[in-house]
Amino acid sequence: MKRSKIYYKKIKLHNPILIVGLPGIGSVGSLVAEHLKNELKAKKFATLLSPYFPHQVIMLPNGKSRLVSNRFYYWKNTKKNGNDLIILLGDAQALTPEGQYEVNEKIVKFFKSMGGKRIITIGGYNIADHYVQNPRVFGVATSQDEINALKEHGIIFGVASGAIWGSAGLIVEFAKRHSINAACLMGETGLVEVDANAAKAVLEKLSEILEIKINMKDIESVKKETEKLIKSIEEAMKEGEPSKENMTYIR
Amino acid sequence: MKRSKIYYKKIKLHNPILIVGLPGIGSVGSLVAEHLKNELKAKKFATLLSPYFPHQVIMLPNGKSRLVSNRFYYWKNTKKNGNDLIILLGDAQALTPEGQYEVNEKIVKFFKSMGGKRIITIGGYNIADHYVQNPRVFGVATSQDEINALKEHGIIFGVASGAIWGSAGLIVEFAKRHSINAACLMGETGLVEVDANAAKAVLEKLSEILEIKINMKDIESVKKETEKLIKSIEEAMKEGEPSKENMTYIR
């Protein structure tokens, strides 16, 4: 395998929107995509393998295994003329710049071949050395129309600065090059490695933007656990060193 | 040399099973494959060279040298209709993900071209910070039939979790993609870099699975030396720092 490959079964979707949530800052992308997939009971229809992913095999509870991969799920909108969704999630991003450029362009081309016209990538925006209680959602987008549309839902443009690493950014750029509208939504995050609060903030925006009801119970409970943990660490901090076990949850 | 290459001489084998034991965790794979090769007096028939292996040449006692390589040995089963064996061992695994994907798929294709239908890769499963006295053997496999067959020999499925790095895992996945039954057997290991006890546990299972008698004397003696060493270190530990020389055997 010298190049990345997408293995897929043919399906027909109506004006699909691609939501991309891959591992990254605060795990915001992964949390959002996993939650969406679970709540919408989205179905897997495609797998992307790449020699740029870590050379790893994941052991499964059923005694089988699978290669590290990115996976595409679809969800059929029941509303008349509503957009169907494709959700992309996975174990890893490509490890090298060369790999990132190859894999992310491939994702965009695959989506385009399915008639897709709009992509929303999800990431975290690391702005603080403290846990963010009320995370804002920052954005970049490929067109002024997209910016205007997202601003109406409270996405903040032109404030975040610096660079977006990896798929969340590159997919937006390759979308632009292939005439697909795209935006990257970034939940404000800090301190924790798995930030369910930032993910929840993004999910609430997504729910509005996509006009889809999303049950927040699961992500809410992860968020509460994280916050309980942070509180206990803060209290332990006051008395000395926190336990090692707890610290693994913290960057 | 821009790509990996297999140099081989043509041989005919009867329903060969490929056993893969390359350098890795606890050196379990290497120990098993070397022991098998030696005890069965298997014969070398193919060499895999790769620009993804370390750019090294091994000096030989006879004054010659050879490139770092993976090497294939065959053993003809004397039992009627018994499976012949191919044993793959070597000095190194590919150093990069791109190399791992290339080399491991090449190994599977080569084996397939010889009419092979079943692969067993050997690895270590690092579960403990202590030396494992009675190592279990964990497995993953490509099909429920393979899982069931191996369970009968006490291989434990669905308990080990996480990722398998390198050839032990990737060969199983590429086998699946090329319609070859495959399993990875992992000897439970900890602390020591060269774990003859874990290797012995796997060899005992292999002996059953393959229905081949394997003399365990050599691996048993390595195991005893390791354990003697560990004991002497533990005793030294009680009195202070162990000697540097001994520590080189310990990760």
Add this chain to the structure above:
Amino acid sequence: MKRSKIYYKKIKLHNPILIVGLPGIGSVGSLVAEHLKNELKAKKFATLLSPYFPHQVIMLPNGKSRLVSNRFYYWKNTKKNGNDLIILLGDAQALTPEGQYEVNEKIVKFFKSMGGKRIITIGGYNIADHYVQNPRVFGVATSQDEINALKEHGIIFGVASGAIWGSAGLIVEFAKRHSINAACLMGETGLVEVDANAAKAVLEKLSEILEIKINMKDIESVKKETEKLIKSIEEAMKEGEPSKENMTYIR
């Protein structure tokens, strides 16, 4: 995207000279190219993208984004028969040797395809552990004629030794291989990461060499700020540790 690509709009230039100022030692190249572009109001006409650049997307103040890139600007000389200029600047250089060899040869070929005959690359020459008050400008060039011409403007040849890393050096070499006259001018620098003083020294030489008036006000003010900062740090040093904030400006 497996290879670097230049996206450009066709323009006609008169005997263009290419000035290359990419990120590097003391940011001398970047400062010079940015200043030239701004003062001459040069216009962008080409963008180089590369899978060897960091896999990053830059967030823009207008809510949009762009890939990390190198960018070509042109300036039309109003003097009769005066050379037009092409200015190359960017966010990054290729990250690997393979990438450097590919990208820099591509730049030279692109310039040659536009009828270019002369290239001047800009870099820093790190000679000192202290801030350089009166930076010299060192050079290497592809021909004795070029050396002689530049010596008349006080560029110092044969004194700097060692290696030039990256585009500043490789573009000169690829130019030579494609029969284009080229030189690298290096402003003497030390201590500071962004050395406007070294950049100013190079700009003054460029102004002479290219026979173009360049307003120095902006670079002069950056230089003054840097020197004020250095002075305040030196004073803080006398009294103890400088503040962390200030130190980020210092290598």
Add this chain to the structure above:
Amino acid sequence: MKRSKIYYKKIKLHNPILIVGLPGIGSVGSLVAEHLKNELKAKKFATLLSPYFPHQVIMLPNGKSRLVSNRFYYWKNTKKNGNDLIILLGDAQALTPEGQYEVNEKIVKFFKSMGGKRIITIGGYNIADHYVQNPRVFGVATSQDEINALKEHGIIFGVASGAIWGSAGLIVEFAKRHSINAACLMGETGLVEVDANAAKAVLEKLSEILEIKINMKDIESVKKETEKLIKSIEEAMKEGEPSKENMTYIR
């Protein structure tokens, strides 16, 4: 430039022997090749460039520059039917395994295309944490005939063990694959980064093997300087810390 290239002018040589001395352990290879080239007044006829070499340009005293490279020199033997020599030296070896495999095979093929039948690569064999007063010369070779021939000159076979990294080893292996006799001679070295004593030991053997007189004055004087330095450091050591300046000569 996506691949390594050799730029050469056509020359005719009589049964040339290739001597390879590239940067490596103790700089033994480089010292030997540079000394041979200088003493024999060998002439450059070919240059190897590679995108696997460091992306560097070397500044020259004449104000020009050149890419990091490997360079071929030839020397015409004045003895009737004596072997002509090709000497390969350079600034660097390829940085990655992929590069090493490509560059070293290219070198062997180029030499073969010139009718070459025998290669001797030079390296260092790091055996000691102390300076080696009377360095032995160890060898590996591609055939028993070559081993026997070299043993007559006191080269020691079958004693050195472990791996040879880089060109010194890989060129021998690729020679074997292209039916060219080859050997690697390794001067015993330790402690110093530039070991003129080990180089001298190899040069003395080479002089015998090639039946060529080699003036040793220059290498002898480097050797003496090194030994003087070592002595002064040892004395400084007795009294406390050696000066930093001196230590840069020591690994």
